[in-house]
Amino acid sequence: MNLDTIKKMIRNVPNFPKSGIQFKDITPVLANPEAFSFVIKTFADLVKKDQITAIAAPEARGFIFGSALALALKVKFVPIRKSGKLPAKTYHVEYQLEYGTDKLEIHQDALTKNDRVLIIDDLIATSGTIHACIELVQLSQAQVAAIATLITLKEFEDQQKFGKIPFHSLIEF
Numbered sequence: 001m002n003l004d005t006i007k008k009m010i011r012n013v014p015n016f017p018k019s020g021i022q023f024k025d026i027t028p029v030l031a032n033p034e035a036f037s038f039v040i041k042t043f044a045d046l047v048k049k050d051q052i053t054a055i056a057a058p059e060a061r062g063f064i065f066g067s068a069l070a071l072a073l074k075v076k077f078v079p080i081r082k083s084g085k086l087p088a089k090t091y092h093v094e095y096q097l098e099y100g101t102d103k104l105e106i107h108q109d110a111l112t113k114n115d116r117v118l119i120i121d122d123l124i125a126t127s128g129t130i131h132a133c134i135e136l137v138q139l140s141q142a143q144v145a146a147i148a149t150l151i152t153l154k155e156f157e158d159q160q161k162f163g164k165i166p167f168h169s170l171i172e173f
Contacts, residue, residue, distance in 0.1 A: 001038040007171045009035060010151065024151050024173065026122050030064065039170065040068045043120070043148055046168045047073070050146040052118040054111060056080055056137055058104060058129050061122035065150065069120060078110040078117070080133055091139040095132035104129070106136040116145035123151040124169070127159045134162070 009032065011025040029035045043065065056078040057066025063079060070077035083092060083103040090105035111117060119133045130147060137144050148168040152160060160167070 054115045093132040093135045096128040111140035111142035113141040115142035120148045124149045
């Protein structure tokens with residue numbers, strides 16, 4: 001198994017969720033235990049040097065990689081949810097999507113000032129979701145130690161800037 005094989009497994013779905021969007025479907029990777037395991041091991045090897053204590057991920061596909069990687073690294077997993085989905089007190093941030101706006105939330109007690117957080121998602125395009133996640137981690141007074149994604153889209157690379165935060169991407173389209 002290698003990243004070229006993983007890339008070939010990702011299915012392109014034109015005009016989803018709306019006209020003009022080329023959706024990258026990761027479900028074939030998830031359906032293949034060898035491929036999914038390879039992706040999680042690759043992420044684990046990449047982020048070991050970042051000394052993370054927590055992984056935060058936005059719903060829904062970020063949860064898939066974030067929770068599996070948290071188990072592999074034996075660190076806590078913190079879900080970042082859409083508005084109204086978390087039961088306790090939250091911090092919230094509104095952000096731009098490539099096709100609209102949304103709001104994300106994190107429990108106020110999910111992270112501490114001592115946490116070094118990896119933010120992970122399946123795909124980064126315009127970076128709106130990731131920037132909202134960075135803001136939520138910072139509102140929690142934790143440190144963003146790194147950002148990771150399975151897929152980045154080259155057409156948006158000028159928007160995929162995260163300052164001095166290490167950025168790990170496995171596949172580029």
